[in-house]
Amino acid sequence: MSVMVLLGSIELGIIYAIMALGVFVSFRTLNMPDLSVDGSFVLGAAVSAVMSLNGHPFLGLGIAFIAGCGAGSITALLHTKLKIQPLLAGILTMLALYSLNLKVMSGRANIPLINKATVFKPFEGIILGGYDYSKLLFSLAVLTLLLLLLFLFLKTRLGFVLRATGDNDQMVRALGVNTDLVILVGLALSNGLVAVAGALIAQSQSFVDVGMGIGMVVIGLASVIIGEVVFGVSSLLRRLIAVILGSILYRLIIAFALEIGMPPTDLKLVSAVIVALAMSMPILKKRFL
Amino acid sequence: MLRVESLSKTFGKGSTNEKLALNEVNLSLQEGEFVTIIGGNGAGKSTLLNCISGVYEIDEGRIILDSKDVTSDPEYKRSRNIGRVFQDPLKGTAHDMTIEENLAIAFAKGKSVGLQSGVTKKDTTLFKERLELLDLGLENRIKQKVGLLSGGQRQALTLLMATIIKPRLLLLDEHTAALDPTIARKVLSLTRKLVSEEKLCTLMITHNMKASLEYGTRTIMMHGGKIMMDLQGEERKDMTVDRLIEQFEKRSGAELDNDRMLLG
Ligand SMILES: Nc1ncnc2c1ncn2[C@@H]1O[C@H](COP(=O)(O)OP(=O)(O)OP(=O)(O)O)[C@@H](O)[C@H]1O
Ligand SMILES: [Mg+2]
Numbered sequence: 001m002s003v004m005v006l007l008g009s010i011e012l013g014i015i016y017a018i019m020a021l022g023v024f025v026s027f028r029t030l031n032m033p034d035l036s037v038d039g040s041f042v043l044g045a046a047v048s049a050v051m052s053l054n055g056h057p058f059l060g061l062g063i064a065f066i067a068g069c070g071a072g073s074i075t076a077l078l079h080t081k082l083k084i085q086p087l088l089a090g091i092l093t094m095l096a097l098y099s100l101n102l103k104v105m106s107g108r109a110n111i112p113l114i115n116k117a118t119v120f121k122p123f124e125g126i127i128l129g130g131y132d133y134s135k136l137l138f139s140l141a142v143l144t145l146l147l148l149l150l151f152l153f154l155k156t157r158l159g160f161v162l163r164a165t166g167d168n169d170q171m172v173r174a175l176g177v178n179t180d181l182v183i184l185v186g187l188a189l190s191n192g193l194v195a196v197a198g199a200l201i202a203q204s205q206s207f208v209d210v211g212m213g214i215g216m217v218v219i220g221l222a223s224v225i226i227g228e229v230v231f232g233v234s235s236l237l238r239r240l241i242a243v244i245l246g247s248i249l250y251r252l253i254i255a256f257a258l259e260i261g262m263p264p265t266d267l268k269l270v271s272a273v274i275v276a277l278a279m280s281m282p283i284l285k286k287r288f289l
Numbered sequence: 290m291l292r293v294e295s296l297s298k299t300f301g302k303g304s305t306n307e308k309l310a311l312n313e314v315n316l317s318l319q320e321g322e323f324v325t326i327i328g329g330n331g332a333g334k335s336t337l338l339n340c341i342s343g344v345y346e347i348d349e350g351r352i353i354l355d356s357k358d359v360t361s362d363p364e365y366k367r368s369r370n371i372g373r374v375f376q377d378p379l380k381g382t383a384h385d386m387t388i389e390e391n392l393a394i395a396f397a398k399g400k401s402v403g404l405q406s407g408v409t410k411k412d413t414t415l416f417k418e419r420l421e422l423l424d425l426g427l428e429n430r431i432k433q434k435v436g437l438l439s440g441g442q443r444q445a446l447t448l449l450m451a452t453i454i455k456p457r458l459l460l461l462d463e464h465t466a467a468l469d470p471t472i473a474r475k476v477l478s479l480t481r482k483l484v485s486e487e488k489l490c491t492l493m494i495t496h497n498m499k500a501s502l503e504y505g506t507r508t509i510m511m512h513g514g515k516i517m518m519d520l521q522g523e524e525r526k527d528m529t530v531d532r533l534i535e536q537f538e539k540r541s542g543a544e545l546d547n548d549r550m551l552l553g
Contacts (some may be wrong), residue, residue, distance in 0.1 A: 015336065019499075020517070032462050037523070153405050156403070156405060157397050157402050157405050157406070158403055158404060158409060160408075161402055163383065163390075164390075164391075165485060168383045170375075171380065171381055171383060172394070173364050174364075174373045175364055175394055175395050175397075176366075176369040176399060178363070178365045179365065
């Protein structure tokens with residue numbers, strides 16, 4: 001694997017890690033399989049693209065976050081107020097978002113951002129050994145900031161209650177907290193992070209496609225699980241960092257798969273296999289080790 | 290203090306396995322009363338507690354707590370005045386969080402839940418003091434996950450969590466039934482200590498006839514969704530386990546089906 005490919009993978013891993021942190025919040029912290037991710041990823045990308053076209057790429061990141069929060073809230077309300085199973089609630093939101101995303105993109109299936117203002121533009125030119133580090137460094141800065149904020153949030157009273165709701169919602173209600181509201185906050189936050197990742201990917205590849213979200217939830221989950229298996233779960237901070245490292249590792253695996261000649265169209269298959277393997281790790285370990 | 294007025298609850302209404310679990314139950318509790326509840330399997334004991342705490346919506350009747358009608362309040366709202374310990378030790382705590390974090394959530398009851406620090410130094414000191422009361426050495430394990438504790442330790446912790454903010458009403462549903470006898474006794478005497486120190490109004494379900502007379506100030510017996518017997522004062526003082534069983538069979542017209550009730 002060339003240094004270029006290696007750096008490129010790390011760069012992608014860093015951006016997708018933001019999405020994986022979002023998936024971590026819903027799947028692990030709230031213990032809720034939320035499939036709206038595929039839609040909110042594109043929503044973030046679409047919103048950020050439109051904002052870039054209008055010359056506000058940085059503001060676009062913030063608005064993408066808010067839009068993602070809105071998408072997550074819908075899923076939460078479908079589940080808590082209308083009593084729709086989490087899995088189905090997420091699928092419904094994802095489906096609805098497909099149409100909504102096209103609306104955001106003014107009916108176009110894709111928007112190119114070539115020669116438009118992006119969040120990376122101001123930092124361009126940090127070149128070393130022929131590689132432009134601007135995207136990697138800016139994404140890393142955003143990721144670090146979000147990681148820190150997420151960690152601090154999970155240490156607040158609301159954060160405690162969020163973690164406890166995923167663990168044992170009955171106890172949380174018995175202690176006087178409205179778990180419906182907690183789920184709303186959790187899914188909003190989760191999809192907000194996913195949307196920011198979508199926005200950064202759009203900015204990084206200067207391109208948004210309405211189908212770019214397919215399988216995102218699986219990729220996020222793969223990162224979370226790879227992180228847990230490889231880097232451990234001993235403390236909260238370690239778990240969060242493991243998610244990030246998991247995301248980077250996932251990108252390296254994909255890069256390796258391409259390197260050995262796998263056609264790019266097979267990548268979704270590879271993702272599914274990785275997740276299936278990682279999820280069955282405990283059983284496989286018991287059987288064969 | 291607590292008034293339950295002609296409370297009825299039917300499960301699976303209209304289906305083939307429709308079950309009348311509570312049949313016009315009336316119950317009134319005075320300040321500081323410690324009531325033990327006994328009765329056979331399916332008598333409606335848990336359902337009564339679950340209706341009071343708002344886990345189940347009721348079909349008919351009213352629930353009045355502190356002269357406020359709470360019948361239509363959601364579970365979480367009622368919980369601000371009610372402390373609960375369940376039979377299953379897994380239900381009362383978040384196993385993936387530390388002892389300290391669990392206590393912090395309990396200690397936040399009734400306070401605003403926002404972005405304030407989850408647990409402060411001052412809280413930790415207080416938690417340690419309270420944990421010392423349990424005499425289980427948990428004060429030295431405050432940063433450990435609750436998942437590492439035994440069932441008995443968890444029930445003791447849950448009891449502490451249910452009472453760390455003084456509740457108006459404490460509901461205990463066979464909270465020692467899943468524990469081995471030695472630990473069960475310990476948790477029971479801890480219950481007695483906390484209830485009497487804080488003068489908590491308490492409803493405690495137990496399957497142990499002896500304990501039902503030994504603990505508390507009043508004993509009620511349920512059968513078929515009704516309260517069959519309400520023992521207090523002199524009548525209760527003179528009661529023995531044998532006579533209690535005899536009375537039960539006379540009033541309910543049924544054999545005491547529940548073997549485990551005789552134990553202990
Ligand atoms: N969630 C439920 N759905 C349907 N039926 C229920 C439900 N909960 C209780 N029941 C039924 O209502 C009746 C009363 O049950 P409850 O759990 O209150 O009994 P209990 O007195 O607590 O008995 P035990 O000593 O076995 O705990 C039983 O016939 C039970 O099968
Ligand atoms: Mg019961």
